[in-house]
Amino acid sequence: xxxxxxxxxxxxxxxxxxxxxxxxxxxxxxxxxxxxxxxxxxxxxxxxxxxxxxxxxxxxxxxxxxxxxxxxxxxxxxxxxxxxxxxxxxxxxxxxxxxxxxxxxxxxxxxxxxxxxxxxxxxxxxxxxxxxxxxxxxxxxxxxxxxxxxxxxxxxxxxxxxxxxxxxxxxxxxxxxxxxxxxxxxxxxxxxxxxxxxxxxxxxxxxxxxxxxxxxxxxxxxxxxxxxxxxxxxxxxxxxxxxxxxxxxxxxxxxxxxxxxxxxxxxxxxxxxxxxxxxxxxxxxxxxxxxxxxxxxxxxxxxxxxxxxxxxxxxxxxxxxxxxxxxxxxxxxxxxxxxxxxxxxxxxxxxxxxxxx
Amino acid sequence: xxxxxxxxxxxxxxxxxxxxxxxxxxxxxxxxxxxxxxxxxxxxxxxxxxxxxxxxxxxxxxxxxxxxxxxxxxxxxxxxxxxxxxxxxxxxxxxxxxxxxxxxxxxxxxxxxxxxxxxxxxxxxxxxxxxxxxxxxxxxxxxxxxxxxxxxxxxxxxxxxxxxxxxxxxxxxxxxxxxxxxxxxxxxxxxxxxxxxxxxxxxxxxxxxxxxxxxxxxxxxxxxxxxxxxxxxxxxxxxxxxxxxxxxxxxxxxxxxxxxxxxxxxxxxxxxxxxxxxxxxxxxxxxxxxxxxxxxxxxxxxxxxxxxxxxxxxxxxxxxxxxxxxxxxxxxxxxxxxxxxxxxxxxxxxxxxxxxxxxxxxx
Numbered sequence: 001x002x003x004x005x006x007x008x009x010x011x012x013x014x015x016x017x018x019x020x021x022x023x024x025x026x027x028x029x030x031x032x033x034x035x036x037x038x039x040x041x042x043x044x045x046x047x048x049x050x051x052x053x054x055x056x057x058x059x060x061x062x063x064x065x066x067x068x069x070x071x072x073x074x075x076x077x078x079x080x081x082x083x084x085x086x087x088x089x090x091x092x093x094x095x096x097x098x099x100x101x102x103x104x105x106x107x108x109x110x111x112x113x114x115x116x117x118x119x120x121x122x123x124x125x126x127x128x129x130x131x132x133x134x135x136x137x138x139x140x141x142x143x144x145x146x147x148x149x150x151x152x153x154x155x156x157x158x159x160x161x162x163x164x165x166x167x168x169x170x171x172x173x174x175x176x177x178x179x180x181x182x183x184x185x186x187x188x189x190x191x192x193x194x195x196x197x198x199x200x201x202x203x204x205x206x207x208x209x210x211x212x213x214x215x216x217x218x219x220x221x222x223x224x225x226x227x228x229x230x231x232x233x234x235x236x237x238x239x240x241x242x243x244x245x246x247x248x249x250x251x252x253x254x255x256x257x258x259x260x261x262x263x264x265x266x267x268x269x270x271x272x273x274x275x276x277x278x279x280x281x282x283x284x285x286x287x288x289x290x291x292x293x294x295x296x297x298x299x300x301x302x303x304x305x306x307x308x309x310x311x312x313x314x315x316x317x318x319x320x321x322x323x324x325x326x327x328x329x330x331x332x333x334x335x336x337x338x339x340x341x342x343x344x345x346x347x348x349x350x351x352x353x354x355x356x357x
Numbered sequence: 358x359x360x361x362x363x364x365x366x367x368x369x370x371x372x373x374x375x376x377x378x379x380x381x382x383x384x385x386x387x388x389x390x391x392x393x394x395x396x397x398x399x400x401x402x403x404x405x406x407x408x409x410x411x412x413x414x415x416x417x418x419x420x421x422x423x424x425x426x427x428x429x430x431x432x433x434x435x436x437x438x439x440x441x442x443x444x445x446x447x448x449x450x451x452x453x454x455x456x457x458x459x460x461x462x463x464x465x466x467x468x469x470x471x472x473x474x475x476x477x478x479x480x481x482x483x484x485x486x487x488x489x490x491x492x493x494x495x496x497x498x499x500x501x502x503x504x505x506x507x508x509x510x511x512x513x514x515x516x517x518x519x520x521x522x523x524x525x526x527x528x529x530x531x532x533x534x535x536x537x538x539x540x541x542x543x544x545x546x547x548x549x550x551x552x553x554x555x556x557x558x559x560x561x562x563x564x565x566x567x568x569x570x571x572x573x574x575x576x577x578x579x580x581x582x583x584x585x586x587x588x589x590x591x592x593x594x595x596x597x598x599x600x601x602x603x604x605x606x607x608x609x610x611x612x613x614x615x616x617x618x619x620x621x622x623x624x625x626x627x628x629x630x631x632x633x634x635x636x637x638x639x640x641x642x643x644x645x646x647x648x649x650x651x652x653x654x655x656x657x658x659x660x661x662x663x664x665x666x667x668x669x670x671x672x673x674x675x676x677x678x679x680x681x682x683x684x685x686x687x688x689x690x691x692x693x694x695x696x697x698x699x700x701x702x703x704x705x706x707x708x709x710x711x712x713x714x715x716x717x718x719x720x
Binding site: 019024028029031033035036038039042044050055061072146149150152154155163164166167168169170171173174175178179181182183189194226229283284286287289290294308311312315316323326327330331333334337341 | 374375378402405406408409410412413414416417420421423424426427439440524527528529531532534535536539540541542543544547553554560561562563564565566567568569570571572574575587588590591592594595598648651652654655659669672673676684687688691694695698699701702703704
């Protein structure tokens with residue numbers, strides 16, 4: 001008995017023991033972290049390995065070959081950075097780079113800069129950014145406007161109205177997106193077509209997703225705004241409720257009109273929470289997958305394939321599935337999301353907003 | 358069970374508020390009317406109240422219009438779906454199609470998760486097999502294949518969400534408590550990581566989809582509901598741990614100190630002080646976690662075969678290609694799927710608002 005407690009005592013006094021004891025509370029957090037890592041971090045490592053191979057259904061699920069005895073790789077071969085090069089550059093330029101003919105690539109660039117790059121990828125990349133910029137602006141403005149109206153002094157039944165207003169947040173995303181697909185349906189019964197036909201703006205049904213790329217793009221933006229405004233409203237409402245009433249009264253007594261109160265009192269006090277919400281919602285826009293997936297898989301002609309959808313289509317298209325290529329795109333997306341987040345965190349003082357760190 | 362009774366009480370209060378709304382409104386009208394007559398309330402104020410309230414209601418109505426439109430389609434039959442504000446010949450046919458024929462089962466079987474059948478209660482033969490909902494009464498066929506399979510999809514979804522909630526709650530509550538009240542090496546870094554992940558969460562799942570699919574394929578987990586439920590639980594960890602942690606931060610530490618002085622062991626402090634005080638936070642987190650399992654579409658449609666489809670995948674299937682979809686069926690299915698969740702949100706709104714107010718102290 002005494003030897004056991006002696007050993008325990010010595011263990012406690014040793015440096016490892018004391019470190020363990022001081023940090024025993026970490027045991028509360030570890031299960032969650034491990035669970036998350038198992039389903040998110042491991043796949044991330046695996047996706048990196050896959051992106052260096054020519055994996056596809058035909059070779060990945062064959063045989064029992066495991067890298068280091070752990071990572072299932074089937075009969076897929078490592079091909080280095082080939083996937084990435086093919087992703088960023090056009091077929092011709094990628095071939096030149098792989099054969100070491102950098103001079104040829106440079107010449108091609110001088111004669112026709114666009115021909116050097118992979119159109120699908122860069123198109124998808126730029127469309128994604130356009131989508132982020134346009135939809136985030138829309139969401140934030142709409143959210144603030146609705147929040148201001150719904151907290152107005154003279155509006156009765158605010159609580160119930162707000163309950164109605166935030167409902168889009170409670171309905172499943174797939175429901176909302178399918179409803180909006182019906183709204184923008186190319187059929188005659190699509191709500192938008194019915195409306196425009198009745199007003200007389202158009203005389204035959206518009207095929208919203210397939211006629212014109214920017215028309216389709218604008219349906220994405222409208223849908224995304226509808227999906228995400230409740231979140232902005234929630235954040236803004238709770239920020240507006242924390243605006244110092246004394247300041248507002250003082251401003252009013254001093255004769256400040258609505259717009260100067262807005263500019264000098266309200267906006268400065270809600271700036272930080274709204275900034276926080278904006279960052280969150282920008283990330284959501286950047287990762288939008290379902291809207292283009294449901295609205296015709298990035299139609300017309302795949303021109304509106306946002307980045308994640310582009311990766312998905314490369315990876316899961318029946319016989320032409322290319323896991324390696326899809327993995328490379330996914331990792332590129334992850335990289336950009338990571339960079340974007342990093343900048344946003346540095347700029348937005350996100351950590352302080354969360355109250356800690 | 359103070360959490361459950363608290364929720365029941367507040368839902369009851371909300372319902373009472375809605376039911377009594379006309380009465381209160383009438384009282385207010387009378388007050389305003391008399392005030393106006395006696396000149397105590399300036400007419401300008403009354404006009405402003407009317408204008409802003411009507412404006413707000415109009416905006417709310419406009420925002421919800423697509424959902425209302427779905428509703429009008431769902432209750433109108435006959436294959437012509439020109440918009441009518443109130444459909445002239447409302448019918449329940451589409452909703453009956455969603456539910457399908459319901460009969461009294463011959464045996465009531467209670468299944469436990471993983472272990473399978475627990476109890477089997479035989480039902481008297483006199484009522485066994487009787488119709489609870491007989492589509493024949495509405496002139497619709499009795500063949501089960503004609504109907505949507507909504508209930509089978511809902512069972513799959515419930516099974517998935519059950520595991521999502523169990524797994525996620527089991528790790529999130531201790532995690533949030535540890536983050537909020539204890540200190541250890543790397544705590545701040547981990548919190549920072551979680552905050553970052555709250556924003557990358559959903560997209561991350563899709564970005565690693567390829568790896569996830571091949572891993573599930575290798576482990577033989579494709580078309581299995583349990584691993585899917587656990588996966589959703591894992592994905593819900595960062596955001597909800599952080600949310601619950603910020604909520605727990607708002608609970609004054611003096612309550613715990615009082616309990617310590619009274620000699621309560623730490624598990625009792627958590628059980629009797631922290632959990633009751635963070636019920637709003639727990640309710641919010643519960644809703645978010647449950648919805649993660651109940652509403653995900655992308656992963657489920659890739660992993661599951663038709664016999665195991667969850668509700669979102671079933672719904673997507675009925676949306677079909679726009680040219681050949683049955684609008685009435687689709688709308689009814691969609692509403693049957695989404696309406697319960699809308700109601701939960703409507704009543705949980707005050708909890709969600711206070712849970713999302715980042716450290717605000719309420720309840």
